[in-house]
Amino acid sequence: MKCSEFLNELTNYLDGALDAQTKAELDGHLAWCHNCYVVCDTTRKTIEIYHNSELYELPDDLRARLELAIMTKCSAHKKSGPPSS
Amino acid sequence: MSTIQPNIEQPVSEEMALVRRAKRGDDQAFEELVRRYDRNVFRIAQHITQNREDAEDVVQEAFLKAYSNLEKFQEQSKFYTWLVRIAVNEALMKLRRRKPERTVSLDEDVKTEDDSLPREVADWSPNPEQMYNQAELREILTRTIQGLPAGFRTVFVLRDVEGLSTEETAQALELSIPAVKSRLLRARLQLRERLNRFFQKRASGDGDQ
Numbered sequence: 061m062k063c064s065e066f067l068n069e070l071t072n073y074l075d076g077a078l079d080a081q082t083k084a085e086l087d088g089h090l091a092w093c094h095n096c097y098v099v100c101d102t103t104r105k106t107i108e109i110y111h112n113s114e115l116y117e118l119p120d121d122l123r124a125r126l127e128l129a130i131m132t133k134c135s136a137h138k139k140s141g142p143p144s145s
Numbered sequence: 146m147s148t149i150q151p152n153i154e155q156p157v158s159e160e161m162a163l164v165r166r167a168k169r170g171d172d173q174a175f176e177e178l179v180r181r182y183d184r185n186v187f188r189i190a191q192h193i194t195q196n197r198e199d200a201e202d203v204v205q206e207a208f209l210k211a212y213s214n215l216e217k218f219q220e221q222s223k224f225y226t227w228l229v230r231i232a233v234n235e236a237l238m239k240l241r242r243r244k245p246e247r248t249v250s251l252d253e254d255v256k257t258e259d260d261s262l263p264r265e266v267a268d269w270s271p272n273p274e275q276m277y278n279q280a281e282l283r284e285i286l287t288r289t290i291q292g293l294p295a296g297f298r299t300v301f302v303l304r305d306v307e308g309l310s311t312e313e314t315a316q317a318l319e320l321s322i323p324a325v326k327s328r329l330l331r332a333r334l335q336l337r338e339r340l341n342r343f344f345q346k347r348a349s350g351d352g353d354q
Contacts, residue, residue: 070334095266098266099263102341102344103333103334106333110286113282113286115290116191116200117184117188118183118187122201126183126201126204126205127183129205130179130204130205130208130209130212131176131179134172134209134213137209138170138172
């Protein structure tokens with residue numbers, strides 16, 4: 061297996077979306093190819109870091125304001141009836 | 146090698162029960178759906194628009210659109226997937242308005258083949274998050290993901306930040322599954338490449354700038 065072939069399957073490998081035979085081939089490649097091992101490992105870390113990052117959390121006060129605004133608009137929409145189109 | 150799917154009547158999910166109540170005019174049920182998903186919609190919107198005010202607008206507009214089109218929701222996907230689709234479209238519209246000089250679409254930057262190939266292979270420190278304080282880390286992650294093209298960023302956020310499945314991401318973005326996988330691979334590799342310089346192992350004693 062070439063490194064480019066490994067890279068093509070990297071997303072499926074990380075997502076556990078491979079049949080046993082393909083996974084075994086990729087594992088075999090990782091066992092001797094240090095570069096692919098590092099790319100695979102650091103890509104996995106990239107995903108983990110972003111998944112746990114809690115960027116852009118909605119603050120409670122803003123959340124309360126948004127929820128109120130949404131329900132007020134929905135209620136106004138209901139009163140005005142569905143659009144005529 | 147497809148398996149035969151038994152046609153078992155699924156119990157109605159809690160989410161779908163709320164949707165049905167909302168369809169019958171129960172606003173409390175709709176409000177419950179808002180509470181359930183507003184944080185997610187806000188995160189997705191802010192990742193796409195990269196602007197807090199726009200993200201606030203997107204949250205409001207997406208829920209209002211969902212509310213006023215609820216009878217058109219066919220219940221063939223999760224309500225959340227349908228809502229994300231509305232929110233992504235609203236967010237992309239905002240982004241186009243704000244950056245009219247650039248064409249913003251989910252198809253952009255998918256032409257070149259080699260932009261995601263690893264150029265630099267360097268092992269990272271075992272706990273890269275701990276190399277920086279919280280504010281620094283947040284800054285690094287925010288700037289790095291903002292540098293991705295919108296099409297890649299959106300797929301990465303839905304799949305890897307929000308945890309939608311590949312199928313749900315494809316439904317929400319109206320893309321094919323191979324298209325989602327290809328964008329996801331390249332988004333992941335590009336982020337990895339860009340994070341390299343922040344997270345790689347520092348040579349002991351060497352001035353490592």
